[in-house]
Amino acid sequence: MKVDGNRQFALLEKIGFVRVSGSPEELKAANILMDEIKAMGLEPHLEPFEVSYGKVNVAKFAVTEPYQKEYTVTGYRLAGNTAKGGEEHELLYLEGYDDVMLQKAKGKFVIVNGRLTVDDYKKVYAAGIAGFMTMGGTVIDEVEKTDLDTRTMRDSMREVGTVPAFHIRMTDALEILKSGATKVKIELDTEPTTHTSNNVVVTIPGTEKPEEIVDVGAHYDSVEFSSGVWDNGAGSVTIMEMLRHFVENPPKRTMRFIWFGSEELGLLGSHAYVKQYADEMSKHIFMINVDVGGSVLGGNMAGCTSDESLCKYIEYLAKEVGYSTSVRQGIMSSDSVPFANAGVPALNFGRGGRGPGMGFMHTRYDMISLISPEALQVTTEFAVYAADRLVNAVVFPVPRQLPQNIVEQVDKYLNKKPEKKA
Ligand SMILES: [Zn+2]
Incomplete structure (x- = not known):
């Protein structure tokens, strides 16, 4: 199978509407993804989770003096x-x-x-x-x-x-x-609410080491006002294309593909997933996350939430196949963080602008006119290549252990209080 940027783009157009956590549109996007997966002969399912939130009934602000x-x-x-x-x-x-x-x-x-x-x-x-x-x-x-x-x-x-x-x-x-x-009048009435959001999940069992699981994820929700094609319809269609590859080329290790809901409210889908599978998390050896992609103006990025050796590995692979990318070690503000918090190292792929004015995340200007099939395809081809090498490795090359600097970044990001030393 060849990665097909046009097929990715066509799916991106289908899910390119505002799809906020817990809305009927988020569910509609989940079902479009489900249909795409079912058409490959697989049986995906929805994993619902509850989101505690709030709604604002009244918000008024007026200047009264002078x-x-x-x-x-x-x-x-x-x-x-x-x-x-x-x-x-x-x-x-x-x-x-x-x-x-x-x-x-x-x-x-x-x-x-x-x-x-x-x-x-x-x-x-x-x-x-x-x-x-x-x-x-x-x-x-x-x-x-x-x-x-x-x-x-x-x-x-x-x-x-x-x-x-x-x-x-x-x-x-x-x-x-x-x-x-000098004087204002304010009125605010807000109340707590809960709603349901969904992760879309499908598994390809490993042929040789089914007990070792590699998760591949991307969030499919958007913020209000935004059709969220760059962030992160692009990642959603990228992992769909990765899924196609591995359906045709069954991996040695088990691969679990997850389209996360409610990332934009604080990584809620990935937090829910890691919590739901807490008992078997020790089997989850690695995570590949795709957040943002497809932008014509911009460049490829790889983020290694792991030790430095993965950065070198990705740099070597990129050189081998002639893929231009920045590579850096650290955490990304995305769904790989809850995995890292559970001790699972991760590799993040994306493509985005390096300067202001090239793209407008989280606004109405996250538009499909800034995305191209070619730009989607280039990142996806490399993501497929790197993922294929990793999941089929004789010995998995990335240790399931996070270095201290990553642990600290995760704790800081999640606002965890530092543990007191005995
Ligand atoms: Zn995102």
């Missing part, structure tokens, strides 16, 4: 609620987290400068803020051409304590601050 104007905002899911009917507070632009700013913040509603880390949130929460607002987009955005996303207050923040939280366009924040706004 002028009156209501602004379009989104409210953070699972943030703190205001009193019904809203609350009025003094406004402060919190340009930093130094003691001077923090002393001024007491009792005020603050617009924060840039991203709010958990550590910064601890400081402003302790300072006694009445609520906060983050800014999204850029100062040159046009309203009709951009979207304002809805954010979620992460558990690591909720553990500190909750306050009402909002997200606003940067252009509006600029107007508010330039206009010298």
